[in-house]
Amino acid sequence: MNAEVIRGSCLCGTVTYETRAPTLFCAHCHCQFCRRAHGAAVVTWFGVAEDTFRLISGETHLTWYDSSEQSRRAFCAKCGTTLLFASKLCPGEMHIALATATTPIDQEPQVHVFVDQKVSWIHCSDTLPRLTQESEALSKYRDVSVTSSFTEVTKEE
Numbered sequence: 001m002n003a004e005v006i007r008g009s010c011l012c013g014t015v016t017y018e019t020r021a022p023t024l025f026c027a028h029c030h031c032q033f034c035r036r037a038h039g040a041a042v043v044t045w046f047g048v049a050e051d052t053f054r055l056i057s058g059e060t061h062l063t064w065y066d067s068s069e070q071s072r073r074a075f076c077a078k079c080g081t082t083l084l085f086a087s088k089l090c091p092g093e094m095h096i097a098l099a100t101a102t103t104p105i106d107q108e109p110q111v112h113v114f115v116d117q118k119v120s121w122i123h124c125s126d127t128l129p130r131l132t133q134e135s136e137a138l139s140k141y142r143d144v145s146v147t148s149s150f151t152e153v154t155k156e157e
């Protein structure tokens with residue numbers, strides 16, 4: 001057994017994948033795109049080098065949706081599980097929803113990102129750093145323009 005191998009699956013088990021540690025990052029994302037796409041307040045992602053990512057099964061069911069001009073997200077057409085994110089803004093990376101991993105990864109979440117878009121009905125009390133859209137570390141994602149069907153959620157303040 002290779003301890004570095006990370007495996008994952010959608011809910012129905014049609015789409016399965018395999019990748020390898022070391023992972024590039026692990027982060028809780030509070031952005032509106034993730035929220036809508038996953039139907040969840042926050043989505044925890046880990047990143048890997050794209051060339052270590054391999055689809056094991058379900059290629060015909062894995063459907064890519066262009067969530068912006070630069071980025072796309074993949075889900076299982078059978079069960080709806082949202083699994084993947086890839087973007088021209090982070091070439092060479094594959095981002096994977098941690099909740100779909102069926103084996104442990106090599107790190108804990110390190111940061112909250114896009115906390116300026118966070119919903120008011122979730123309270124995070126951990127001590128991890130919190131980055132906003134304005135943070136330098138997220139500057140490469142700053143230019144994302146929303147698609148026409150996407151409406152801004154009213155902020156709490």
Ligand SMILES: [Zn+2]
Pocket residue numbers: 010011012013014015076077078079080081
């Ligand atoms: Zn599925």
Ligand SMILES: [Zn+2]
Pocket residue numbers: 029030031032033034035043114
């Ligand atoms: Zn996000």
